Structure formats: structure tokens, C-alpha cells
Amino acid sequence: MQVFYQPLQYLMDIVLNFNTMKHLMTLGLKIFxxxxxxxxxxxxxxxxxxxxxxxxxxxxxxxxxxxxxxxxNGSEKVxxxxxxxxxGGYGLSYRYGTIKSEIEKTxxxxxxxxxxxxxxxxxxSKDGINVDIMAEDVLALVKxxxxxxxxxxKFFLMGHSWGGTLGPATLLKDQHVFKGWIDIDGVHDQKxxxxxxINFFTIVANEQIALENNIEFWNGVLNLVDKVDANxxxxxxxxxxxxxxxxxxxxxxxxxxxxxxxxxxxxxxKYNLFTRLWNLLTIHTILNDNGLHDELTYTxxxxxxxxxxxxxxxxxxxxxxxxxxxxxYDLLGSSSKKLVFFEKSGHAPMFNQPHLFADEVIEFIxxxx
Amino acid sequence: MRQLPLVFLILNSxxxxxxxxxxxxxxxxxxxxxxxxxxxSYTGNILWNQGITIGAEYLWxxxxxxxxxxRGTKLITHQYVLQSEIGFTFMPATQTDTGLLxxxxxxxxxxxxxxxxxxxxxxxxxxxxxxLPEVYxxxxxxxxxKTLAGRIYYAPSLTFGFGKFRKNKALSGRYFNFNFxxxxxxxxxxxxxxxxxxxxxxxx
Numbered sequence: 001m002q003v004f005y006q007p008l009q010y011l012m013d014i015v016l017n018f019n020t021m022k023h024l025m026t027l028g029l030k031i032f033x034x035x036x037x038x039x040x041x042x043x044x045x046x047x048x049x050x051x052x053x054x055x056x057x058x059x060x061x062x063x064x065x066x067x068x069x070x071x072x073n074g075s076e077k078v079x080x081x082x083x084x085x086x087x088g089g090y091g092l093s094y095r096y097g098t099i100k101s102e103i104e105k106t107x108x109x110x111x112x113x114x115x116x117x118x119x120x121x122x123x124x125s126k127d128g129i130n131v132d133i134m135a136e137d138v139l140a141l142v143k144x145x146x147x148x149x150x151x152x153x154k155f156f157l158m159g160h161s162w163g164g165t166l167g168p169a170t171l172l173k174d175q176h177v178f179k180g181w182i183d184i185d186g187v188h189d190q191k192x193x194x195x196x197x198i199n200f201f202t203i204v205a206n207e208q209i210a211l212e213n214n215i216e217f218w219n220g221v222l223n224l225v226d227k228v229d230a231n232x233x234x235x236x237x238x239x240x241x242x243x244x245x246x247x248x249x250x251x252x253x254x255x256x257x258x259x260x261x262x263x264x265x266x267x268x269x270k271y272n273l274f275t276r277l278w279n280l281l282t283i284h285t286i287l288n289d290n291g292l293h294d295e296l297t298y299t300x301x302x303x304x305x306x307x308x309x310x311x312x313x314x315x316x317x318x319x320x321x322x323x324x325x326x327x328x329y330d331l332l333g334s335s336s337k338k339l340v341f342f343e344k345s346g347h348a349p350m351f352n353q354p355h356l357f358a359d360e361v362i363e364f365i366x367x368x369x
Numbered sequence: 370m371r372q373l374p375l376v377f378l379i380l381n382s383x384x385x386x387x388x389x390x391x392x393x394x395x396x397x398x399x400x401x402x403x404x405x406x407x408x409x410s411y412t413g414n415i416l417w418n419q420g421i422t423i424g425a426e427y428l429w430x431x432x433x434x435x436x437x438x439x440r441g442t443k444l445i446t447h448q449y450v451l452q453s454e455i456g457f458t459f460m461p462a463t464q465t466d467t468g469l470l471x472x473x474x475x476x477x478x479x480x481x482x483x484x485x486x487x488x489x490x491x492x493x494x495x496x497x498x499x500x501l502p503e504v505y506x507x508x509x510x511x512x513x514x515k516t517l518a519g520r521i522y523y524a525p526s527l528t529f530g531f532g533k534f535r536k537n538k539a540l541s542g543r544y545f546n547f548n549f550x551x552x553x554x555x556x557x558x559x560x561x562x563x564x565x566x567x568x569x570x571x572x573x
Contacts, residue, residue, distance in 0.1 A: 140507035
């Protein structure tokens with residue numbers, strides 16, 4: 001009981017002691033000033049200049065608080081929403097090269113941290129993460145931008161890799177708010193990826209062995225392909241193949257088959273590395289446990305997407321093989337659609353051939369805005 | 370029920386006035402003033418988050434014993450200290466990881482005759498309240514801008530630290546702590562956190 005009584009007594013002593021009060025007030029004043037400066041830093045950081053936006057919004061939806069970083073020219077109220085890869089990637093990882101230097105001059109680019117990714121936070125159960133809810137998050141983002149910048153805002157949706165899964169999921173819920181869909185090496189058919197790895201790896205490995213390029217590595221790829229179960233999906237085999245795809249792309253880059261990109265992104269201080277990696281691990285595990293790679297496919301529903309579409313693919317993409325680019329182009333229900341294979345690119349044409357990439361995207365936006 | 374975190378914050382701030390000291394003669398003192406030290410520190414992970422915390426420590430138990438060495442005897446002090454802190458941390462680059470934090474717990478601290486200290490602390494009670502920059506809540510077709518929006522997470526932590534006791538100085542000690550904690554429920558699971566603290570203890 002004394003433990004509780006003594007602080008009260010001490011408080012009284014403080015009140016009666018003028019010098020102590022003075023010290024306390026000085027300390028309080030210092031803390032207040034520090035807080036004030038901090039709040040000023042917070043409130044002054046965004047630029048409200050519409051032709052050169054630098055804005056950070058948080059979309060609160062179904063238990064999640066998801067940052068959307070908006071950069072670029074918003075004077076025509078054209079917003080290009082980028083759906084990052086992963087799952088578990090992060091929005092600002094795409095703010096580099098010609099996306100930053102050219103596309104941001106054409107329109108406002110929205111770099112969105114999806115639910116459970118990047119610096120997103122919130123409180124929800126594991127059932128609160130699935131493709132349906134994540135697609136609704138994207139539509140919620142659209143509503144927020146309309147709320148802030150006006151109902152006359154125009155939207156394009158661009159998905160890369162996993163973003164090419166989330167993109168169709170979003171468009172199949174409501175495509176009418178979007179002026180166009182840009183699919184970059186996107187996985188509209190997670191279920192089909194496993195078997196296509198086996199087919200495509202065999203083709204590429206044999207080609208490279210015939211060219212006498214890195215024979216040891218490509219023989220290793222053939223051994224891996226022989227080892228995995230070609231009839232039944234296996235998590236472990238899928239991840240082995242997926243890792244080998246990234247290794248293979250770096251080998252192709254060293255052999256000058258894929259162009260070396262130049263990364264000038266500036267995101268290190270914008271994402272706590274530990275938080276970002278933890279989120280990546282967590283969301284990937286949850287979605288994987290829910291059958292992401294062995295059940296999910298939008299192949300049979302691509303025909304329902306009828307807005308203008310631009311399909312951009314790296315010819316040497318080992319992570320999401322080019323078959324899916326052709327398939328997306330063939331099956332999309334859009335009357336206005338275009339397929340471009342980047343002959344010197346792998347999984348990220350915006351990195352390997354940035355100028356060609358920007359030209360295609362800007363042309364598509366200008367044609368359809 | 371929604372007021373509980375606020376009540377906790379107030380009680381915790383109040384407990385800042387609840388109590389330490391490494392001079393082992395103090396333990397015999399009944400005076401609360403003698404048993405209390407205040408502290409202020411930088412707390413953050415240097416790269417992404419910067420922050421300050423202020424708090425108080427109350428010397429709850431202290432044991433001093435002599436250790437026989439070749440050159441004589443060493444007086445070693447073990448203290449059990451109740452501690453409470455409140456702080457503010459912010460992420461200057463994007464403000465997406467900014468918030469208020471508070472913790473309440475127990476520290477075990479060993480002080481050698483030269484005043485060098487090592488400590489282990491456990492803070493079973495801790496809260497983190499995020500403060501997000503510009504939040505729009507979407508419910509159906511309705512969008513509302515929220516003011517001072519954020520979320521409250523339960524945030525217990527463990528600390529391991531080194532320090533120095535400065536006898537008869539206004540700044541009676543300094544410390545460098547490694548803090549490991551979690552925030553939960555965070556997204557669909559927990560978020561592990563790691564920060565360091567560098568600060569001073571003092572008396573008024």
C-alpha cells in the first residue's frame with residue numbers, strides 16, 4: 001500500500017517545492033518544443049503543388065492502414081496506380097528510372113503499399129488477408145483519391161508480377177473506374193506457374209547449353225527440373241524453381257542476353273528494413289498457406305476485362321514466363337489492347353529497358369486518358 | 370472500454386513520479402525522494418526512427434555483497450528497479466511509423482565498485498499508439514478524413530543495457546540499452562521491433 005501512497009506524498013512535496021517546480025516546468029517546456037518541431041516536420045513535408053505532387057495518404061479500410069505515396073504531375077488529374085509485386089513487396093520500390101524521370105512528368109504516379117506489405121499496418125485476422133479484400137483495398141484507394149482530388153480524377157491501373165494477380169482481381173470487381181490496365185509480367189494464373197516453370201526452364205536451359213553459356217548452371221537447372229514433381233504442385237519445389245528463376249535471370253544478364261539496369265531508387269530511409277522484411281515473410285506465408293500458388297487463377301475470367309489494355313513482358317522473364325504475356329493478350333476481352341515483348345528484358349522491363357518501357361506506358365496513357 | 374488505453378497512459382505518466390539510486394546507503398532511506406530517479410533518452414533505431422523518452426525509476430530492492438578478490442574485496446550492488454517511461458518516436462522520411470509509446474516494468478541492475486552497470490529489464494506492460502499523417506477511412510462508398518488517426522498496439526519489451534553510475538553528480542548515471550519488443554496485434558500477426566536508447570538518469 002505504501003508504494004501507492006508514497007508517490008502521492010512525493011507529488012505534494014513537489015508542489016510545495018518551488019525550485020523543483022521550476023525545473024519541471026523547464027523540462028516540460030523543452031519537451032513541448034521538441035514535440036512542436038517534430039509536428040512541424042510532419043505537417044510541412046507534403047507538397048500541395050498539383051503539377052508536382054509529393055503526397056502521402058493513408059487508406060484505412062477493413063482493419064488496415066495502407067500508405068499511398070503520390071508523386072508527379074497531377075495537373076490533368078490522371079493517376080497511375082502501381083500494384084507492386086510480391087506478395088509483400090512495397091510501393092516505392094518502383095520509384096526509379098524512367099517511372100520517376102518520365103512517367104511522373106506525364107501523370108501522378110501512386111505507389112501503394114498493399115495490405116500487410118511495406119509500411120502498412122493495422123489489426124485484422126489472417127482471414128483478413130486474401131486477394132478479394134486486397135482488391136477492395138485498391139478500389140478504396142481510388143475512392144480516397146477521388147475524395148481528395150475530385151470525382152473527375154482518371155485512373156490507370158498497372159500491376160507487376162504479383163500485382164498482375166491483384167490487378168485482374170480488382171478489375172473483375174469494378175473496372176469502370178479505370179481508363180486502362182497495364183500488365184507487366186503479371187501472374188494472372190498462379191496455378192499454372194509451376195508447370196510452366198518446368199516447360200520454360202527446359203527450353204531456356206537447352207538453348208543456353210547449345211550456345212555454350214554457363215553450361216554448369218544450366219545443367220543444374222535441368223537437374224532441378226528433372227527432380228521436381230511434374231504432376232503435382234509442391235510448395236518446396238515451387239520455391240526452388242522460383243529462386244532458380246531469379247538466379248537464371250542474373251546469369252542471363254551477365255551473358256548480356258538481358259540488359260543491365262541502373263537502379264537509382266531512393267527508398268532506404270523510407271522503409272524500415274526489418275518491418276518491410278517481416279511483413280514480406282508474414283503475408284507471403286499467409287497467402288501461400290491459403291493456396292495462392294496452387295489454386296488461384298484468373299485465366300478463364302480475363303475475357304471479362306474489357307477496358308483498354310497494355311501487356312508488357314520481358315522476353316527472357318524466367319520468373320513469370322512469356323507464355324503468360326501472350327495468354328493475357330489473347331484472352332483479355334478489351335477491344336483496344338497491345339502486347340509488347342521487350343527483347344532484352346527479364347522479369348522487370350522497366351528496369352532492363354526503361355526508355356522503351358516509359359515510351360509505351362506514356363503513349364498508352366495519352367491515348368486513353 | 371475505449372478509454373482504457375487513455376487511463377493507462379495517464380496512470381503511467383503519474384507513475385513517472387513513482388521512483389532509484391545506486392548508492393547502496395539509499396536503500397535504508399524511507400524517503401521516496403531518495404529512491405526516485407528520472408531519466409531521459411534518445412530512443413530509436415538511428416536509420417529510420419528517431420525519438421525521445423522520459424521516465425522515472427523507483428528503487429524497489431537492493432542487495433550489496435562483498436566479493437573477495439586477490440587485491441581485496443569488491444562491493445557489488447544488485448538492484449531491482451521499477452521503471453516507467455513515456456516517449457515519442459517519428460519517422461522523418463514518410464511519417465508512416467510515428468507514434469507515442471509507454472512502458473512499465475522491472476529492471477535488474479548490477480553495479481561494480483567502479484560504477485559500471487549492466488542491466489536487464491522486462492516491460493510486460495507497454496503500449497504503442499501510432500500517429501498517422503493523413504488518414505482517410507473508407508466504409509462502403511463513404512470516405513472520411515480522420516484527425517490524429519492511429520492505432521493502439523500492446524507493446525511489451527525486453528531491454529539489455531550497459532551504463533555508468535556517477536556518484537554525487539546531478540546526472541547520476543548514463544545508459545545504453547538494446548530494446549527488443551513486439552507490437553501486437555499488428556497486421557495479421559505481430560511486429561518485432563528493435564531500438565536502442567542512450568540516456569541519462571538524474572534527480573531534481
